[in-house]
Amino acid sequence: MTQQIQNCNSQSPLKIVWLKSGPLHPLDTGGKIRTYNTLKELKKKHQVHFLALLPQGHDTKDLVRACEYSHTQEWVPWVETPKRFPYLHADLFRNLVGSSLPYVIDKYRSDNMVRAIENASNPDRCDIMVCDFVTPAVNMTGKRRVPSILFQHNVESMVWKRMADTCLGIRRYYFRDQWRRLRNFEIKACSGFDGVVAVSDEDASVFRNEFGLTNVLGSVPTGVDVDFFDYVCVERIPSSIVFLGSMDWMPNIDAVIWFAESVFPSIKKKFPEATFTIVGRNPTQAVRSLSERDSSIRVTGTVDDVRPYLSQAELMVVPLKAGGGTRIKIFEAMATGIPVVSTRIGAEGLSVTHDKEILLADTPEEILVAVERLFHSVELRQKIGRAGMELVRMRFGWAASVDIFEQYCYEVLKK
Numbered sequence: 001m002t003q004q005i006q007n008c009n010s011q012s013p014l015k016i017v018w019l020k021s022g023p024l025h026p027l028d029t030g031g032k033i034r035t036y037n038t039l040k041e042l043k044k045k046h047q048v049h050f051l052a053l054l055p056q057g058h059d060t061k062d063l064v065r066a067c068e069y070s071h072t073q074e075w076v077p078w079v080e081t082p083k084r085f086p087y088l089h090a091d092l093f094r095n096l097v098g099s100s101l102p103y104v105i106d107k108y109r110s111d112n113m114v115r116a117i118e119n120a121s122n123p124d125r126c127d128i129m130v131c132d133f134v135t136p137a138v139n140m141t142g143k144r145r146v147p148s149i150l151f152q153h154n155v156e157s158m159v160w161k162r163m164a165d166t167c168l169g170i171r172r173y174y175f176r177d178q179w180r181r182l183r184n185f186e187i188k189a190c191s192g193f194d195g196v197v198a199v200s201d202e203d204a205s206v207f208r209n210e211f212g213l214t215n216v217l218g219s220v221p222t223g224v225d226v227d228f229f230d231y232v233c234v235e236r237i238p239s240s241i242v243f244l245g246s247m248d249w250m251p252n253i254d255a256v257i258w259f260a261e262s263v264f265p266s267i268k269k270k271f272p273e274a275t276f277t278i279v280g281r282n283p284t285q286a287v288r289s290l291s292e293r294d295s296s297i298r299v300t301g302t303v304d305d306v307r308p309y310l311s312q313a314e315l316m317v318v319p320l321k322a323g324g325g326t327r328i329k330i331f332e333a334m335a336t337g338i339p340v341v342s343t344r345i346g347a348e349g350l351s352v353t354h355d356k357e358i359l360l361a362d363t364p365e366e367i368l369v370a371v372e373r374l375f376h377s378v379e380l381r382q383k384i385g386r387a388g389m390e391l392v393r394m395r396f397g398w399a400a401s402v403d404i405f406e407q408y409c410y411e412v413l414k415k
Contacts, residue, residue: 041402136352162322229335318346334388
């Protein structure tokens with residue numbers, strides 16, 4: 001049984017059914033932010049029906065806000081295994097011995113979602129179906145009655161491969177197993193759609209050349225709500241560093257721990273007053289313990305508004321060693337004028353140039369040099385920050401990004 005919330009709005013040229021693994025609010029991940037702004041733009045011209053799993057206990061106030069990005073909504077009740085011992089470990093073991101799917105896909109299987117998708121794909125009520133991330137595809141088991149697009153925010157299996165490459169011991173074995181499972185699923189799932197849309201040319205190339213897909217339509221650039229991030233800057237705190245990202249996503253967790261342990265101590269030797277603020281939802285105990293061991297490290301958890309943290313810091317770091325897709329937080333930070341220091345993986349897929357709109361550095365030594373340059377020079381901070389702001393404002397507003405996505409929808413319909 002599915003719960004429906006209906007709100008009529010004006011008729012639109014296309015009737016779009018949008019599949020998602022959960023509600024968008026709160027907007028606390030880059031993927032949710034990208035989807036939210038994409039749908040807000042599509043909703044201006046098209047009829048959007050949002051069909052998603054509804055985790056048990058989710059705040060119903062968030063469901064009402066779905067009217068901001070869709071005309072009608074359909075919620076399929078779903079119970080997620082608690083992310084704590086022993087429940088999660090038991091679930092991981094069951095998946096390991098009893099399924100060929102990776103855990104991050106297997107846990108979203110839902111017979112009710114399968115039936116809801118089959119009902120929603122009625123050609124009389126739907127022109128095109130969009131699967132947002134590859135996760136909902138596990139429930140697209142029936143015959144496709146309407147054209148379909150897979151919107152891939154990452155090459156998901158690449159994220160797991162990079163995580164496996166950076167792990168040791170039993171974690172390395174587990175991550176390698178999950179990566180192989182996810183790659184097999186991802187290739188099979190992608191090939192079942194009429195079109196695949198990536199978020200960067202690099203990801204599109206992987207889908208074509210490494211996965212052998214012939215249905216890749218292209219990529220859409222990451223967008224930014226430039227008006228929202230046109231924020232009045234206060235006086236910046238000297239020698240302050242900020243990181244933004246969901247702190248329950250493994251690449252982010254590993255990134256901040258690596259930076260705090262391998263880079264930040266060297267920064268503090270040169271700049272004893274330096275601070276490192278980690279902003280993002282659901283920090284793990286490993287992340288929270290960083291601030292317990294070092295008073296110059298602050299872990300905020302979920303915040304209502306990230307702009308004050310971007311406004312106060314002298315620079316933002318993106319020390320990712322794994323990941324995929326594009327880092328929407330980099331463009332959001334640039335829109336506020338803060339200079340960014342990132343690893344090349346962290347800035348992968350973004351149209352940025354080293355020493356112009358961003359500083360790229362991969363090793364602890366390189367990152368230290370980049371941070372030192374910015375801390376020592378107000379002129380360099382202003383130059384990098386201003387160049388990043390101008391790039392984002394001129395080229396990466398959401399309207400232009402969604403225009404490209406819209407054309408891919410029409411392209412699929414013509415096939």
